[in-house]
Every structure is written in structure tokens, then in C-alpha cells.
Amino acid sequence: MAAISRDEVAHLARLARIEMSSEELDHLASELDQILHAVDRVQEAAKDDVPPTSHPLPLKNVTRPDVVIPSLSPEDALSGAPASDEQRFKVPQILGDAE
Amino acid sequence: MALTYDDVIAKYEPTLGLEVHVELNTNTKMFCGCSTEFGGEPNTQTCPVCLGLPGSLPVVNEVAIESAIKIGLALNCSIAPFSRFARKNYFYPDMPKDFQISQYDEPICVNGFLDVEIDTDEGVKTFRVEIERVHMEEDTGKSLHVGGSTGRIHGAEYSLLDYNRAGIPLMEIVTKMIPGTEKYAPQVARAYVTELRDILRSLGVSDVKMEQGSLRCDANVSLSPRGSGTLGTRSETKNVNSLRSVERAIHGEMIRQGNRLENGERIIQETRHFLEESGETRPGRSKETAEDYRYFQEPDLVPVAPDASWIEEIRATLPERPSVRRKRLQTEWAVPEKEMTAMINAELLDTVEATVKLGADPTKARTWWLGEISRVANEKEVEAISLMTPAQVAEIILLVASGELTDKLARQVVEGVIAGEGTPREVIEKRGLKVVSDDSALMAAIEAAIASQPDTAQRVRDGNIPAAGALIGAVMKATGGQADAARVRELLLKHLGQ
Numbered sequence: 223m224a225a226i227s228r229d230e231v232a233h234l235a236r237l238a239r240i241e242m243s244s245e246e247l248d249h250l251a252s253e254l255d256q257i258l259h260a261v262d263r264v265q266e267a268a269k270d271d272v273p274p275t276s277h278p279l280p281l282k283n284v285t286r287p288d289v290v291i292p293s294l295s296p297e298d299a300l301s302g303a304p305a306s307d308e309q310r311f312k313v314p315q316i317l318g319d320a321e
Numbered sequence: 322m323a324l325t326y327d328d329v330i331a332k333y334e335p336t337l338g339l340e341v342h343v344e345l346n347t348n349t350k351m352f353c354g355c356s357t358e359f360g361g362e363p364n365t366q367t368c369p370v371c372l373g374l375p376g377s378l379p380v381v382n383e384v385a386i387e388s389a390i391k392i393g394l395a396l397n398c399s400i401a402p403f404s405r406f407a408r409k410n411y412f413y414p415d416m417p418k419d420f421q422i423s424q425y426d427e428p429i430c431v432n433g434f435l436d437v438e439i440d441t442d443e444g445v446k447t448f449r450v451e452i453e454r455v456h457m458e459e460d461t462g463k464s465l466h467v468g469g470s471t472g473r474i475h476g477a478e479y480s481l482l483d484y485n486r487a488g489i490p491l492m493e494i495v496t497k498m499i500p501g502t503e504k505y506a507p508q509v510a511r512a513y514v515t516e517l518r519d520i521l522r523s524l525g526v527s528d529v530k531m532e533q534g535s536l537r538c539d540a541n542v543s544l545s546p547r548g549s550g551t552l553g554t555r556s557e558t559k560n561v562n563s564l565r566s567v568e569r570a571i572h573g574e575m576i577r578q579g580n581r582l583e584n585g586e587r588i589i590q591e592t593r594h595f596l597e598e599s600g601e602t603r604p605g606r607s608k609e610t611a612e613d614y615r616y617f618q619e620p621d622l623v624p625v626a627p628d629a630s631w632i633e634e635i636r637a638t639l640p641e642r643p644s645v646r647r648k649r650l651q652t653e654w655a656v657p658e659k660e661m662t663a664m665i666n667a668e669l670l671d672t673v674e675a676t677v678k679l680g681a682d683p684t685k686a687r688t689w690w691l692g693e694i695s696r697v698a699n700e701k702e703v704e705a706i707s708l709m710t711p712a713q714v715a716e717i718i719l720l721v722a723s724g725e726l727t728d729k730l731a732r733q734v735v736e737g738v739i740a741g742e743g744t745p746r747e748v749i750e751k752r753g754l755k756v757v758s759d760d761s762a763l764m765a766a767i768e769a770a771i772a773s774q775p776d777t778a779q780r781v782r783d784g785n786i787p788a789a790g791a792l793i794g795a796v797m798k799a800t801g802g803q804a805d806a807a808r809v810r811e812l813l814l815k816h817l818g819q
């Protein structure tokens with residue numbers, strides 16, 4: 223059984239705002255399916271005594287003191303932006319939503 | 322005919338749910354050292370971390386964790402011994418990373434409650450609001466939609482983003498479903514947000530300014546037919562930005578839903594926006610379901626696992642609960658219910674308490690702050706506390722108590738301090754407002770009054786005590802109102818053999 227359907231891939235593409243052709247969807251659905259099956263095999267190896275982990279190192283409670291560090295200048299902050307205006311990042315009109 | 326609120330309540334039972342977002346007042350953002358100062362020039366408080374630039378790594382603000390634990394403890398929650406951050410993925414330019422760091426299935430605080438009191442037809446009643454969770458996340462940036470006429474997204478040609486706010490520590494406090502509030506649902510919602518705001522303020526963890534957006538409320542409500550035992554479909558009204566609006570939004574939404582149900586229409590699970598002018602709501606953008614956010618554990622952050630001993634240390638520092646404190650002060654100061662409510666509504670409780678702590682009589686302190694000072698504050702449209710300090714008010718009250726000022730003179734001192742003429746002492750000095758307490762000076766004025774009104778003086782000598790009023794008036798006039806009238810009366814009557 224497929225671990226991920228073509229429809230699910232199409233849904234994810236929509237959520238990620240990535241336009242995909244029908245061929246691309248077919249191709250990616252089959253690739254992702256193989257990847258997920260590989261992950262399944264790893265999961266089989268990890269029994270109940272292995273807790274799911276989000277981090278490879280056994281670290282916890284890494285914090286920093288609440289002390290202000292100088293920020294970037296607005297010029298530097300905006301320097302990598304494709305477009306800016308009025309010292310703000312300029313982005314294309316946001317479609318389909320109303321706030 | 323459209324159903325009224327009472328009609329709706331007769332047929333349906335409301336169930337509430339409230340989500341409150343509160344910005345912490347830490348110096349720096351949740352995961353980077355950028356300042357959280359409100360009102361800075363656009364994009365002056367950003368760095369590679371809060372801009373989501375490649376290679377940057379977030380690190381948690383320790384004060385934010387401490388504040389989250391404080392909030393959880395104050396809301397009677399269990400503090401999770403192990404909790405993690407998660408990425409909430411969505412494509413919207415208010416977060417430059419294209420995801421928000423939040424907590425998903427492992428929040429830091431769970432299962433609390435908050436009791437609120439409501440005035441009902443059967444007297445004051447306590448409603449328990451159960452808290453599902455308190456979790457840590459980061460605030461988003463601010464969008465400015467350009468083109469189109471309304472500043473809204475529809476019709477906008479492009480949007481301009483300021484990321485100063487992106488990454489400011491944000492706590493989300495979520496209630497469980499609140500059944501059984503009946504017709505008091507709007508008041509319970511308001512009382513809950515009010516009490517929550519007071520607690521957050523007393524903890525000192527947030528500015529809790531609804532008008533600046535540091536406290537925001539999303540209100541869920543659903544209706545189910547009476548006795549049906551089912552739960553209706555809920556709507557969520559977003560970003561209601563005042564306490565009064567919380568009450569109005571729920572009230573308006575209950576009427577809207579009741580009328581839809583009455584007409585056989587479905588309630589759509591959706592996000593709605595509160596309209597301040599009409600008290601109604603309108604549909605907002607369709608909500609992506611929780612699954613669509615594709616939450617997964619944040620690989621760049623390590624788990625938060627607070628020590629039990631640290632939690633107990635924090636618990637020991639928690640201040641008195643605001644509702645308990647209010648009751649205690651009301652008893653200590655012997656304040657009638659109505660005046661107590663007035664003081665709380667005017668947000669002058671802290672100020673009056675500070676004044677009393679400096680030795681002022683509680684009744685006098687309350688009277689000055691809620692009376693003269695509030696009156697001038699209203700006229701000038703400013704906060705009472707911006708006009709005078711508790712120390713100044715306490716000083717004036719103590720001068721009256723010691724007889725150095727009369728109430729009348731005290732009023733002039735208050736006027737002078739508000740007008741910026743200096744400290745109470747300086748105003749007294751400059752305006753020459755000291756009570757004439759020197760008996761010899763008073764006696765000279767008394768003798769002068771007797772000499773100018775010999776007939777009146779004789780009537781007083783003959784036992785017509787009320788006639789003394791005219792003489793006392795003359796003395797007060799001669800001393801420019803700065804004499805203690807009681808002392809003048811005493812000296813005058815004694816002088817005339819009475």
C-alpha cells in the first residue's frame with residue numbers, strides 16, 4: 223500500500239504554494255512513497271523503549287539571559303529582500319485570503 | 322421575526338471557549354536578543370534569527386520560560402516536567418521563516434482553572450473556567466496592505482512587512498469548553514478575560530494592554546438546542562480588542578447563530594471578525610485545519626524540562642491573587658461594595674493602596690483619587706496617576722490630618738500640584754496656603770471682628786450662640802480662609818464668655 227497518495231502530495235503542494243504539473247505529481251508521489259517506506263523501516267527498528275527524539279544530542283534547558291543584543295540596521299535587514307518600500311519588506315499581494 | 326437574545330437563550334444553551342494571547346514584557350524576543358520595545362521604527366528590531374536567515378539558530382529566553390511557569394502556576398496548572406517546541410508551518414508573510422515556533426502536543430502548562438464571580442439574578446455566583454493549556458510561541462510581524470481602499474487584503478496590490486514584532490514571546494492560554502454559563506455567557510467571558518488580565522498584571526509578566534495588542538482574545542461560542550445533549554458547531558471571533566468587546570462579541574454571535582439555527586441554516590465552523598461599531602461579526606479568512614499546519618518538533622531547539630525545585634521557587638514568589646487581594650483591601654479599608662467597584666473600574670486600586678501605604682487614611686485617599694483628581698483627569702483626558710503621585714496625595718492628606726491644612730486649602734494645593742507649580746510643600750509656600758494656627762494672630766482678627774460688629778457680639782454674650790456665625794465669617798474672611806474655623810469658633814466664644 224502506498225504510504226502517501228497522489229492527492230496528499232497535491233494537497234501538500236498547495237499548502238506549500240508550489241505549482242506542480244500532473245507529471246511532477248506522479249513522479250513525486252512515487253518518490254515520497256519510497257522515502258516514507260524507508261522511514262517506516264527505521265521506525266520498526268526503534269522499539270517502545272526508544273522515545274521519539276527531536277534532537278540528536280541529550281541536551282535540555284539551553285537558554286540565554288534576557289539581555290538585549292544590538293539588532294541589524296534596517297538597511298542590512300532589508301538588503302537581501304527582493305523588494306522593499308518605506309523601510310519594510312515588500313511582498314506581492316496575498317491571494318485568496320481576507321483578514 | 323428575528324430572535325432576540327432572550328429568545329435565543331430560551332431555546333439554546335451556549336458553550337464558550339476562550340483563547341487569550343499575551344505578549345510577555347521581556348526585554349528581548351523569544352529566541353533572539355532583539356529588543357521588544359513597542360513602537361520602534363519599522364525593521365529596526367530584527368536579526369538573522371527573527372528574520373529566519375539561513376544558518377541562524379534560535380535560543381530560548383530564560384525569562385520567558387520563567388514567565389510561562391508563573392502564568393501556569395497562577396492558573397492552577399500542572400507544569401510539564403518535559404516540554405518541546407514545534408514548528409507550525411504556514412505560508413503567510415507575517416512570519417519570515419514561513420513557520421511559527423510554537424508548542425503543539427507538549428505544552429509547558431496543562432489542566433488549570435480560574436474561578437470568576439458574576440452578578441446573577443440569584444446574587445453573586447462563581448463560575449469555574451477550566452484551562453486546557455498554556456503554551457509558549459512567538460508573535461508575528463505586522464502587515465500593511467497597500468492599494469485598495471480599506472487597508473485590508475482584498476484589493477491590495479502589495480503588502481509591506483515590519484518584523485519588529487516577529488519573535489516577541491507570546492503565551493497562548495486556552496480554556497476547555499465552558500458549558501453551563503447560560504444567559505451569563507457574555508459576562509463570564511468578560512469576567513474571565515478581566516481576571517486573567519489582572520492576574521497577568523499582578524505577576525508582572527506582561528503590559529496586558531488590549532488596545533496595543535499585548536493582550537488579545539479569540540472567543541469561541543456554539544449553541545445547542547436545550548436538552549439535546551449535543552454540541553453545536555462553533556465559530557471563532559478573532560482579536561477582540563477590549564474587555565467590553567469580549568462581552569459584546571459573544572452576545573452578538575449568540576444572536577446571529579440562534580437566528581441561523583432558527584431559519585434552519587447551518588453554522589459554519591469559521592473564523593469571524595468583530596465589528597466594533599455594530600457589535601456584530603463578519604466572516605474572516607477560512608481557517609486551515611490543525612493538520613494543515615504540519616506541526617513537527619522544532620529541531621533547532623532542545624526540550625524544556627524545568628526542575629521541580631525551580632518550579633517551587635517560582636511558586637513561592639507568586640503574588641496574592643487579585644480577587645483575594647481586592648476582598649482583603651475592601652475589608653481592611655471598610656469600603657462599601659459600590660465604591661470598591663468604582664475604584665476597580667477606574668483602575669485606581671493600586672494607586673489608592675500605594676497612597677494608604679504612605680500613611681494616608683484609606684477613605685481620604687479613595688476620595689481624593691476618585692473625586693477631585695479623577696475629575697480633572699477626565700477633563701484633561703489623561704490618567705489620574707499622570708497628574709499626581711501617591712506620595713503627593715498622601716502628604717496632603719497627612720497635612721490635613723495634622724491641622725496644617727484645611728480641606729479647602731488642600732483642594733488648592735492639589736490644584737497647584739496638578740498645574741505643575743511643584744510639590745505640595747512648594748505650592749503651599751508659593752500660594753501662602755498655611756492654616757493660620759497662631760492663636761495670637763487669630764485673636765487680633767477676632768477682636769477686629771467684634772469691634773466692627775458690636776451688636777452681634779452683644780447678642781452672642783447674651784446667649785445667642787448661632788449669631789457667632791457672622792463673626793466667625795468675618796474672621797475667616799480677614800485671614801483669607803486660612804484659619805481653622807473650629808479653632809476660631811472656640812476662641813471667639815471663649816472671648817465672649819460663652
Ligand SMILES: [Zn+2]
Nearest residue numbers: 353355368371
Ligand atoms: Zn532577532
